[in-house]
Amino acid sequence: MRKSSILGRMSAAAAAAVLFASLGSGPAAAHGGAADVVRTDAGPVRGAVTDQHREFLGIPYAAAPVGDLRWASPQPVTPWTAPRDATRPGKRCAQLPLPPYLGGESEDCLYLNVTTPRRARAGLPVMVWLHPGGFTAGSGTETAPARMAVQGGVVVVTINYRVGVLGFLDLPALDSGLARHRSGNFGIEDQQAALRWVQRNxxxxxxxxxxxxxxxxxxxxxxxxxxxxxxxxxxLFHRAITMSNPCTLNDVPKPDGSLDPEPLGLPRPRAQAEARGMAFADAAGCAEAHTVAACLRAKPADELLAHAEYLVFTPVYGGGGVLPDDPIEALRSGHVNRVPVLLGVNQDAYRTSDAFLEAYGYPPLTAEGYADRVRNMVGPAHVDRVLARYPLERYGVPSLAWSALATDALLARPLVDTKDILTAARIPTYAYEFADANAPWYANTPLPSFPTGSYQDAEVQYLFDTSYFAGRRLTPAQRRLSDTMIGYWTRFARTGDPNGPGLPYWPRSDPRRDTALRLAPGPGGIRPVDFGGEHSAGFWRAMS
Structure with a gap:
């Protein structure tokens, strides 16, 4: 589900609505001890040490992508010799404001952060967080992973990567020079550069x-x-966890409920991306083919952002380059990096969309509007059948009915499909459903007229402290759920299996059953459920 899924290509405000000492050369530094200075392959960094963890912020993993390096593959950093201050995060990548995510102010932004237990034994699992934001916004500094690192006994790395038009602009004029591959995937190349940094350091x-x-x-x-x-x-990695975005998800509704032929926030084919890139260059005043690259590189970043649409500059596939094939087709054909996978969605994910619409002044969804959305989504031949499956009377509030339907059709069914593909390929797979009906709401957004339930994004605060949930507090029962989730995630990172001492049993996914582990607080809140049955996966599969 996209936060923009029911806004389409509206104004910026509307799009935002739907989406917040001594050098460490001795054994202590070499083996992850309590030293505040650690040698990286580019030079030493001095971080901060607390009673429980060490934190190293703002470490450059690639050169600043500015000037001629704008829209270039990530380049090596210039080494340094004196300990570099690593107690403050690097700047966020330049980006459009997209609440709840914080704004970005700089192109000099390719930094990462490392958090470890205070006295880490050698050989801890490493977990690298790839932040959300629709490929348009977000940063690694918005999540503080100290509790995960300490409780789970892992090293956590959070990264910035180029987003929006500065990370995913696709133009033939940018396909040469310092672009190792074709253009359109510089943000994905940044992620890989950070993973190579992890391998070295x-x-x-x-x-x-x-x-x-x-x-x-x-x-x-x-x-x-x-x-x-x-x-x-x-x-570059050995396990994978995808939250709230199963790999076969490929449909996003427009404001009227119809499915967008060019879904926002998703990877797109190269021909489509190049057409959008050329339209952007023309809007920015750089239409001449022989000067377009130099013209765009000469523009200030804020001027480029002013011409960029939300959620349309995303990873590009086809025609060679970083992604030679559609990632969905690569998964279906088995042409993927074969590692254990943990994946899941939130039970009430699509409530986020209507909640943000209300926050920005849109009227609540009406009964008539609900019926219209369903008709536009499934067509007149199926509307009665779908409305009978999701009758408004069952939910009472149109936005709750729409959320249940859209979550089932557009998130739950892709999760089942992804699980089936992975398990058929004998890739170890574990599926979950986050289902805390009383998850705390965002800190910077008013509550809507309906219960938000286990909305999109809610699960992040159970793993990290984050800027867009600042000041929110979990109840004791929610804190126990949080501890259990951290245990599952870090155990999976350690062994490829989330199960471990003191954790309720999580069954491995099976192609013959659509079971997932429900994650909710309270007695019996964590248990296997018939996820496919409860979310009508068979019903939606028959509709296609």
């Missing part, structure tokens, strides 16, 4: 470069799917 922080998990939510989850399909990512 994990041991210095107490991590194991042979045990790296990539994980992400929303577009971060789709980034995980992209890296599974990317030949250049082979060997």
């Amino acid at each position: 994990a041991r210095a922080f107490g991590g194991d470069p042979g045990n790296v998990t990539i994980f992400g939510q929303w577009s971060g989850g789709r980034s995980v799917c992209v890296q599974l399909a990317a030949p250049g990512a082979a060997g």
Whole structure:
């Protein structure tokens, strides 16, 4: 589900609505001890050490992509010799404002952050977080992973990568020079550059470069799917977790409920991406083919962003390059990096869309509007059948009925399909459903007129402290769920199996059953359920 899924290509405000000492050369630094200075392959960094964890912020993993390096593949950093201050995060990548995510102000933004337990033994699992934001917004600094690192005994790396038009512009004029591949996937190349940094430097922080998990939510989850399909990512990670974006998800509704032929926030074919790139260049005043690259590189970043649409500059596939094939087709054909996968969605994910619409002044969805959306989504031949399956009387509020229908059709069914593909290929797979009906709402957005339930994004605050949930507090029962989720995620990172001592049993996915582990607080809240049956996966499969 996209936060923009029911806004289409509206104004910026509307699009936003639907989506927040001494050098460490001795054994302590080499083996992840409590030293505040660690040697990286480019130079030493001095971080901060607390009673429980060490934190190293704002470490450059690639040169600043500015000037001639704008729309270039990531280049090596210039080494340094004196300890570099690593107590403050690097700047966020330049980006359009897209609440709840914070704004970005700089093209000099290719930085990462490393958090470890205070006294980490050598060989800890490494978990690399790929942030959400629809490939348009977000940063690695919006998540603070200290609790995950300490409780789970892992090294957590959060990264910035180029987003929006600066990360995913596709133009033939940018296909040469310092672009190692074709244009359109510089943000994906940034992610791979960060993973190569992890391979070179994990041991210095107490991590194991042979045990790296990539994980992400929303577009971060789709980034995980992209890296599974990317030949250049082979060997850079060994487990994968995709949250709220199963890899076969490929449909996003427009404001009227009809499915967008060019879905926002998803990877797109090269021909479509190039057409959009040329339209952008023309809008920016750089229409001459022989000067377009130089013209665009001469423009200030804020001027480029002013001409960029939301959620349309996304990873590009086909025609060679970083993604030679559609990632969905690569998954179906088995041409993927074969690693254990953990995946899941939120029970009430699509409530986020209507909630953000209300927050920005749109009237609540009406009964008539609900029926119209359903008709536009499934067509007049099927509307009665679908409305009978999701009668408004059952839910009471049109937005709740629409959320149930859209979550089932556009998220739950793709999760089942993705699970089936992975398990048929004998890839170890574990599926979950996050289902806390009382998850705290965003800190910077008013509550809508209906219960938000286990909405899109809600699960992130159970793994991290985040800027867009700042000040929110989990109840004791929710905190126990959070502890259990951290246990599952980090155990999976350690062994490829989330099960471990003190954790309720999580059955491995089976192609013969559509079971998932429900994650909810309270007695019996964590248990296997018939996910496919409860979300009408068979009904929606028969509709296609």
